[in-house]
Amino acid sequence: MLVVGGGPAGLGAAIAAADAGAQVVLAERYGFLGGNATAALVMPLMSFHTQLPTPEKKGATTLLPTDHGPGEAVVAGVLGRLLERLVSAGGAIPPSLATGYVVPFDPEWFKLIALELLDEAGVQFLFHAFASGVLPGNEGVIFETKSGPLAIRARVIVDCTGDGDVAVAAGAPSELGRADGLVQPMTLMFRMAEFERALFESYVKDNPKQWRGVHGLWDLVREATQAGELKLPREDILFFATPHEGELSVNSTRVTRVKGTDVWDLSYAEWASRNQMRQIEAFLRKYVPGFEEAYVVQSGVQVGVRETRRVLGEYQLTVDDVLGARKFDDAIARGAYPVDIHNPKGSGTVLKRLPPGEAYDIPLRCLLPRNTERLIVAGRCISGTHEAHSSYRVMPIVMATGQAAGVCAAIASRQGCTPRSVSVTDVQRELLRQGASLRTGLVAESTTARRSAAV
Secondary structure (H helix, E strand, C coil): CEEECCCHHHHHHHHHHHHCCCCCEEECCCCCCCHHHCCCCCCCECCCECCCECCCCECCCCCCCCCECCCCECCCCHHHHHHHHHHHCCCECCCCHHHCCCECECHHHHHHHHHHHHHHHCCEEECCCEEEEECHHHCEEEEECCCCCEEEECCCEEECCCCCHHHHHCCCCEEECCCCCCCCCEECCEEEECCCHHHHHHHHHHCHHHEECCEECHHHHHHHHHCCCCCCCCCCEEEEECCCCCCEEECCCCECCCCCCCHHHHHHHHHHHHHHHHHHHHHHHHHCCCCCCCEEEEECCCCECCCCEEECECCCECHHHHHCCCCCCCEEEEECCCEEEECCCCCCEEEECCCCCCCEEEEHHHHCECCCCCEEECCCCCCECHHHHHHHCCHHHHHHHHHHHHHHHHHHHHHCCCHHHCCHHHHHHHHHHCCCCCCCCHHHHHHHHHHHHHC
């Protein structure tokens, strides 16, 4: 079987499929693995724990979220293996109440550990391969490479491109953005070094209304904007701690009204976001104590894309499903991250949380594209609405849907059938064998539901 895309979803799919006994090829457009985690420097991994919301602390200088009370993990499996190895290598800080249940990580360690996990699983990988089309009958995928066009045939294809490129080329219907066609903005992430935390903490102590957990500096942003030194379509500065003292991950650029499936829009977004990065670096060095000697040490290989296509599947997850913590008999993954919509038009972010301690199920039907066979999707392009997507797009949940897709594809390959024909109970049992997190009692419920349907 073939996995297209080596980001978090692709890693989950390839490793899970290999563990389930399949021969797997993973094709990746870059020369390294990790997708948005490494190419776009999307750091840290956001929380994959149930939430007991607490008021965001004014003046807190942990540089990690302060509004997340005690919670329980709802994603495990391949993600758990990755994090265990990262933490052991010193490349990540494990999630806890102290980190706000996010996972600060080092992107270079992420690349290395991802390679180790693929090697150990026996996955064959092809780098520098961009998917450009599908073979007739969805029998494989065509890639553009340095060696020329290359076709890889497979019994089952797992689309982990993030944009649903393969599924759409295969004829699957999709949606893009919200009702007016606008999508969440793009952000170029970057890392800054030589940050003096003590000086920044002193400023925050003297100005507690100007910082909350991981964001703030409203007055300074306003002052620099009025002076013509800062032109950002957002009202504050957002940055996170990393595993390294004196380093920060900055999430403050914002490019609106651009689509990640349009190469001209992408080109503009790269130009605009790097101009914004330059402004932000100069702003921090001039206005903010602790940044006098700080500098940009690395920016993303590409701008980070939050939202593009959502492939229409046999079920479309809704915002009511997410916020209502809905449960499904054919669940193959869980999520607890809030609805988190960065304003497609400019400043502001909508944040809506699940009920305390709750999680929602993601059904297998969301991974099965309409009008196609021999294909399954995973990651942020699975079937859901614009609002629901803003929750399940985060990387831990993406990895969970990838693991489920890989398991389903492996079973389909072994049984000589399409993913749509695979028993969800078989998928759930294999996921549990691999250590994935599913709702307690789910497999028994699914078995009962199948028997009732058969009668």
